[in-house]
Amino acid sequence: MADRLLTVRDLVIDIPVGGGTLHAVRGIDFELDRGEVLCIVGESGSGKSLTSLALMGLLGKRIKPRATQMDFDGTALLSASKKTMRSLRGARMSMIFQEPMTSLNPAYTIGDQLMEAMLLHRDVPRAEARARAVELLEKVGITAAESRLGQYPHQLSGGLRQRVMIAMALMCGPELIIADEPTTALDVTIQAQILRLLVDLVREMGMAMILITHDLGVVARVADKVAVMYAGELVETGPAKEIFEAPMHPYTRGLLRCIPLPGKTKRGSELGTIPGIVPSLVGRVSGCVFRTRCTFATEACRGDIPRHLRGPQAFRCVLDDGGLSQEKQEVQA
Amino acid sequence: MFQFILKRLGLAILVAFTVSFISFSLLFLAGDPAAALAGETASGEDIEALRHLYGFDRPMMVQYGDWLFSALRGDFGESYYFKLPVAGLIFDRLSITMTLGVCGIAFALLTAVPLGVAAAIRPNSLIDRIALFLSVAGQALPSFWFGLILVVVFSIKLGWLPPSGTATWRHFIMPTIVLGYYAMPAIMRLTRAGMLEVLSSDYIRTARAKGAPEMRVMFKHALRNAIIPVVSLAAVQMGFMLGGSIVVESIFALHGAGYLAWESIGRNDLPTVQALILIFAMFYIVFTFLADVLNAWLDPRMRSS
Amino acid sequence: MSDAMTDPLLAEIVGPTPGQLLRRRIFGHQGLLIGGTVVALLVLVAIFAPLLAPHDPYAQSLMARMKPPVFLGGTWEHPLGTDHLGRDYLSRLIYGARVSLMIGLVAAVISGLIGSVMGICAGYFGGKVDAVVTFLINVRLAMPVVLVALAVVAILGGSLTVMVSVLGLLLWDRFAVVLRASTRQVREREYVAAAKSIGASTPRILLAEILPNIVNNLIVVVTLEMAHAILLEAALSFLGLGVQPPTPSWGLMVSEGKNMMLFEPWLVMIPGTVLFVLVLGINLMGDGLRDVAAPENRS
Numbered sequence: 001m002a003d004r005l006l007t008v009r010d011l012v013i014d015i016p017v018g019g020g021t022l023h024a025v026r027g028i029d030f031e032l033d034r035g036e037v038l039c040i041v042g043e044s045g046s047g048k049s050l051t052s053l054a055l056m057g058l059l060g061k062r063i064k065p066r067a068t069q070m071d072f073d074g075t076a077l078l079s080a081s082k083k084t085m086r087s088l089r090g091a092r093m094s095m096i097f098q099e100p101m102t103s104l105n106p107a108y109t110i111g112d113q114l115m116e117a118m119l120l121h122r123d124v125p126r127a128e129a130r131a132r133a134v135e136l137l138e139k140v141g142i143t144a145a146e147s148r149l150g151q152y153p154h155q156l157s158g159g160l161r162q163r164v165m166i167a168m169a170l171m172c173g174p175e176l177i178i179a180d181e182p183t184t185a186l187d188v189t190i191q192a193q194i195l196r197l198l199v200d201l202v203r204e205m206g207m208a209m210i211l212i213t214h215d216l217g218v219v220a221r222v223a224d225k226v227a228v229m230y231a232g233e234l235v236e237t238g239p240a241k242e243i244f245e246a247p248m249h250p251y252t253r254g255l256l257r258c259i260p261l262p263g264k265t266k267r268g269s270e271l272g273t274i275p276g277i278v279p280s281l282v283g284r285v286s287g288c289v290f291r292t293r294c295t296f297a298t299e300a301c302r303g304d305i306p307r308h309l310r311g312p313q314a315f316r317c318v319l320d321d322g323g324l325s326q327e328k329q330e331v332q333a
Numbered sequence: 334m335f336q337f338i339l340k341r342l343g344l345a346i347l348v349a350f351t352v353s354f355i356s357f358s359l360l361f362l363a364g365d366p367a368a369a370l371a372g373e374t375a376s377g378e379d380i381e382a383l384r385h386l387y388g389f390d391r392p393m394m395v396q397y398g399d400w401l402f403s404a405l406r407g408d409f410g411e412s413y414y415f416k417l418p419v420a421g422l423i424f425d426r427l428s429i430t431m432t433l434g435v436c437g438i439a440f441a442l443l444t445a446v447p448l449g450v451a452a453a454i455r456p457n458s459l460i461d462r463i464a465l466f467l468s469v470a471g472q473a474l475p476s477f478w479f480g481l482i483l484v485v486v487f488s489i490k491l492g493w494l495p496p497s498g499t500a501t502w503r504h505f506i507m508p509t510i511v512l513g514y515y516a517m518p519a520i521m522r523l524t525r526a527g528m529l530e531v532l533s534s535d536y537i538r539t540a541r542a543k544g545a546p547e548m549r550v551m552f553k554h555a556l557r558n559a560i561i562p563v564v565s566l567a568a569v570q571m572g573f574m575l576g577g578s579i580v581v582e583s584i585f586a587l588h589g590a591g592y593l594a595w596e597s598i599g600r601n602d603l604p605t606v607q608a609l610i611l612i613f614a615m616f617y618i619v620f621t622f623l624a625d626v627l628n629a630w631l632d633p634r635m636r637s638s
Numbered sequence: 639m640s641d642a643m644t645d646p647l648l649a650e651i652v653g654p655t656p657g658q659l660l661r662r663r664i665f666g667h668q669g670l671l672i673g674g675t676v677v678a679l680l681v682l683v684a685i686f687a688p689l690l691a692p693h694d695p696y697a698q699s700l701m702a703r704m705k706p707p708v709f710l711g712g713t714w715e716h717p718l719g720t721d722h723l724g725r726d727y728l729s730r731l732i733y734g735a736r737v738s739l740m741i742g743l744v745a746a747v748i749s750g751l752i753g754s755v756m757g758i759c760a761g762y763f764g765g766k767v768d769a770v771v772t773f774l775i776n777v778r779l780a781m782p783v784v785l786v787a788l789a790v791v792a793i794l795g796g797s798l799t800v801m802v803s804v805l806g807l808l809l810w811d812r813f814a815v816v817l818r819a820s821t822r823q824v825r826e827r828e829y830v831a832a833a834k835s836i837g838a839s840t841p842r843i844l845l846a847e848i849l850p851n852i853v854n855n856l857i858v859v860v861t862l863e864m865a866h867a868i869l870l871e872a873a874l875s876f877l878g879l880g881v882q883p884p885t886p887s888w889g890l891m892v893s894e895g896k897n898m899m900l901f902e903p904w905l906v907m908i909p910g911t912v913l914f915v916l917v918l919g920i921n922l923m924g925d926g927l928r929d930v931a932a933p934e935n936r937s
Contacts (some may be wrong), residue, residue: 058541082547090544097542106634107557117515117543152633167545344776351777359786362793469669469925473918477876478892478910485903493772540646569779580873594785595877598792606789613782621779 005176005208006032006055009069013050013232016062019204023281025065026145028234030227037202037209039219039240039256040189042229049098049231050210052178055210058087060319064185073175073309093176094169096198099185100162111149117171129171137165140197159190166198170205177209179204184213195222216259220244227250231289232281238313248308248322249315251290288318296323334629334636345622353404357397359394360603382588400607414600419608422593427612429499429589430578433508438571440513441520446563449524450556453532464525468518476577480511480584497586508585512578516570523566527559561631568624572617629632641935663930670926676919684735691729692717695886699724707904715853718908721894723937727905730886731912737887738916740801745862745867748806753813754856760814761821762844772813787870788879796882801874805867816859820852827851854931861924865917888913 013025016232025047032038040048054065057077070077073092075084094117099102104113114133118124130149137145140163147217153161162182169177179198183191198221202209213219228251236249249252254274279292288294291301300318307316315322384390403410409419434574447620452464487507488496498504531537532555540554579591586592588608597605629635664670683690699720705728706712707719718727760771787804794800824830825848835845872889874880881887883894888909895905 056542058538086544086546088544089542095542097539099533099535103539105536105540105554105558107632109633113539116540118547120544120546154634165539168539344773347773348776348780351773352780355777355781356786359789359793362790364705446817469921470918473865473869473914473921475872475876475889475892475910475913475917477873477889478906478913481892481896481899481906481910485899485906489900572780573782578786579784579788580877583877595788598788601792606785610782610785610789613785614780617780617782 003034004031005034005036005073007069008055009067009072011054011065011067011070012052013047013054013059013063013065020282023232025054025232026285027228028227030225030234030237032176032210032225034208035203036224037199037211037222038225038227039211039213039223040227040229041214041216041219043214045231046229047232048229049180052095052180052212055178056089056093058095059091075321084189087121090117090174091172092174093178094172094174096162096165096169096177096179096182100158100165101185103165104161106153108152109149110151110153110156114149114164114168114171117143117168120154121172124190132171133167134309136170137164139170139201140164140167142167143244155193158186159194160196162186163197166194166201170201175207177207179209179210179238181214182211193256228255231279232285233286233289233316235290235317236315237314238310242311242313246310248310249290249311249317250294250296250323252315253322253324253327268273288316294323296326336637337478337629338626341622341625345618349618350401352614352618353401353611354397356607357400357615359391360607361393361608396513404608404611409611410604412597412602412605414597414602414605419605422605423590423608423612426588426590426593430575430591431584433505433512433578433587433589434571434575436505436509437512437574438516438567440470440509441516441570442563442567444513445517445520446524446560447509449521450528450551452521453525453528453559454551455574456529461525464521469522471514474514476511476515477580477584480513480581483507483511484584499587499589504585504587508581508587511573511584515577516567516574519570520563520566523563524559527562528555531555531559561628564628564631565621565624568620569617571614572620575616576613648788655819658846660930667926667930669922670930673919673922673924673926676915677923680735680919681739683732684739687732687736691726691732693726693729695725695729695733696884697725704898704902706902707908710904719904721891721905722898727891727908730891731888731909733886734888734891734909734912735916737798737881737885738871738913741798741805741871741881742864742868742920744802745805745871746864747810748802748807749810749863749867750813750856750860752807753810753859754817756810757814757817757819758821758844758848758852761818762825762848764822771818775814778808781808783808783870784873787874788877791874791879797879798881798885801871801880805870809863809867809870812863813856813859816855817852820855821848824848824851854927858924858928858931861920861927865920865924868913868920869917 008031009026009029010027011029012023012027015022015024028047028051029201030038040051042048042147050059050063053059055070055072055077057080059065067078072088075088077085077088079193104110106139107244111130111133114136115126115129118129118132119126122129133149134145137148142148142160142163146164148156148164153164156164162185177198182198183194186194195218199209211218211222218239226236226238226240226243227234228236228243228249228252236247236252238242243252244256251274258273278288281289287302288297288305291297294301296319298318303318305316306319306320307314308320308322317323319326388396392398400410407420409423411417412419412422448460448464452458452461455461457470475483484496484507487494495501495504537550537554540550545554557607575591577591578589579594581587582589582591583595590612594606594609596602597609693716699723702716702720703722703724705716705720705724708714708717710719711720716726716728720726721722721730721883756774760768787808790804791800830843830847833843838846871880871887872892875887875889876893878893881890883890891909892906892913895902895909900904
């Protein structure tokens with residue numbers, strides 16, 4: 001048994017909205033070992049970011065997440081005191097956000113912001129925090145690191161700012177990094193660069209990472225484990241290899257058809273689309289939420305949905321093969 | 334930034350000249366200033382003599398140039414009423430008005446900023462509602478009436494504070510409140526709105542994700558950014574306040590520049606009135622200029638550009 | 639398809655019409671309701687002043703001086719008592735509403751016309767026009783309003799016409815600032831570009847495309863400046879250089895009562911309270927209108 005870092009069981013996030021309750025995340029389970037990379041995949045609004053904010057305890061006062069279990073290295077995150085959560089955040093678990101342009105405070109220098117986490121959590125002199133900041137800036141590939149410390153965020157490009165954000169997350173040598181679509185706001189040309197840098201650093205420092213993305217190409221390259229989210233539920237989880245080789249849930253198969261994968265997609269073949277839109281999650285939600293877009297939907301999809309296990313892989317569908325046999329027949333016909 | 338300051342300074346000077354021209358031309362609003370000065374019983378010869386004495390028989394632009402040139406050297410002419418140099422008259426009175434203005438803006442900032450921050454931290458809470466009520470009511474409260482109520486309550490009924498005069502610091506308490514409350518609603522609203530906007534920004538989330546304690550997030554990360562626009566507003570309000578000191582000084586009989594203005598208007602002492610309008614306008618211009626410079630310095634984005 | 643129609647997940651929310659929404663927002667807004675009611679009542683009082691006032695507001699009576707109001711032991715003959723000249727306080731208060739509202743309204747209209755033209759031109763044309771208008775706004779803001787108004791009234795005499803003109807000429811700054819900003823926003827919208835592309839003339843674009851889209855802001859500023867003008871008139875009258883006696887003005891009434899404040903504080907309290915309530919009502923209405931008209935509330 002590997003060294004378990006994070007366990008999440010039946011996480012539920014309800015958001016009070018004007019017309020009732022938005023059931024944004026409903027009963028998701030996953031776990032993460034030290035040094036593992038878990039990718040959470042799904043469309044915008046599927047609850048990926050909410051899940052990661054819940055882990056960090058950053059959902060805000062209005063939203064109270066529930067779970068039967070949410071443990072980080074033996075600490076129950078949901079029942080932990082504010083002080084305990086503060087001592088974890090930035091020290092043992094850190095987060096990298098989607099928007100590098102607005103995630104740095106415009107009023108303070110890069111150096112101040114880099115050193116802050118270390119000065120807050122570790123009893124170190126400023127000089128040591130400064131040395132660490134320089135070391136990490138060099139590690140994330142920023143030249144003239146020493147002189148960058150005195151610069152303000154607006155003097156840096158988006159790519160540089162995201163490198164700074166990465167360095168900032170690493171300051172205290174955390175055990176878990178949560179990266180919420182860390183490259184979507186950047187130019188396409190540097191997206192891959194930044195992501196590779198992040199993954200290399202995570203591997204080098206032996207950290208665990210939750211990478212939230214909707215880019216399956218990225219997932220295929222870096223993930224140990226994959227969790228596919230759709231409209232607030234985990235529809236399929238499993239080791240990356242299995243998910244890509246044999247996706248079971250109709251939604252996962254649909255997603256994989258939407259992107260070209262090296263070695264898997266034939267040249268000239270048509271890419272798929274998933275018709276329909278994500279349903280509203282305000283009010284009572286029951287049955288399979290994918291039924292409004294699923295080609296195999298039947299009346300049974302309105303009832304309870306069983307969870308099927310296939311080795312290390314798990315998925316939720318009324319059909320015990322996720323409609324795979326039907327799909328094959330259709331293709332033949 | 335140097336360029337910005339230079340440009341801003343040029344604008345300030347241009348505004349100052351325009352204001353000086355307008356306040357000078359007020360003199361000619363009455364038609365014949367000499368006739369007004371001489372009074373209704375004066376004969377034609379008297380008026381003619383006065384006209385020559387004060388130089389009203391020269392073209393208006395020449396008179397303006399003359400007046401401006403003297404004003405630049407600190408000479409605002411002689412008061413019709415006191416027969417003394419206007420500059421000295423005003424200078425003697427300014428310290429009271431400045432004391433009042435500084436106390437007033439300090440009072441406004443010290444009450445409005447904490448209230449605005451508290452309201453933004455807990456929107457729709459009791460304190461937010463109280464702050465909102467105070468700001469709406471404050472805007473509607475006529476300052477002369479508010480001053481009189483304070484006098485009735487604290488001087489007449491309770492006997493705690495002196496109703497008028499400038500002898501001790503206790504004489505300044507009520508005038509400070511009356512002058513300061515006027516700027517409170519705007520400063521409070523701006524602080525609240527600024528804090529609300531900043532608190533929902535991504536970098537506040539970043540600060541929390543670092544494990545920063547809530548107080549540090551509020552004051553070091555949020556207020557530092559939200560306060561920048563408040564600085565400009567405070568400067569503008571300070572300029573308005575000095576102009577508004579005329580009402581407060583007349584209620585509490587503080588013999589400052591505002592009181593002098595009120596008396597001089599009643600006495601048709603135009604050189605004094607002109608000089609006071611110009612001086613109050615200059616205060617506004619200087620304050621807003623300084624605020625812009627301070628702003629540029631507070632905001633790193635402007636400092637380095 | 640029928641499955642999708644009955645599926646609760648896809649059930650389309652049938653919302654209220656925009657008109658219903660607007661009505662709901664207006665009647666759901668406490669401040670707007672309270673403010674609107676106060677203003678409407680006082681406007682009615684001002685219009686029907688001759689019918690409502692129990693006495694002639696100018697009629698002096700040496701026999702009936704300084705009578706206290708009913709609630710302080712007076713009689714119903716003079717419900718709010720009489721002033722130092724024996725004039726009925728309630729009647730003067732009622733006629734005073736006319737002075738305040740008239741000055742507020744006319745001053746707001748004059749300054750609104752000046753400020754809107756300047757603001758809209760600056761916002762729409764930009765460049766040199768904008769620079770000139772911005773400069774004028776700066777000059778105007780630098781002038782101490784109370785002092786200049788007092789000086790002008792002192793020189794020209796304190797008639798209602800002079801008061802209204804002076805206030806109208808001094809209070810246009812906020813109109814110019816607000817409308818300049820909102821015009822700049824609207825100018826960039828697609829429908830303005832569309833109007834330009836089909837060759838609409840500039841006046842047509844300003845009147846038919848720009849104006850309707852900034853009129854919300856204009857109305858809000860009108861209310862705020864009305865309140866501002868009413869307060870200024872009262873302050874000037876209080877200082878003795880506004881509306882001249884014997885015209886009933888609330889500010890003047892406070893000023894006249896000031897000397898007897900020691901013994902008869904109600905002489906100051908009553909007109910001041912009415913002034914406060916009217917300005918509060920107008921401000922609540924203005925704030926309410928801004929909330930109701932704010933685009934972010936339109937969903």
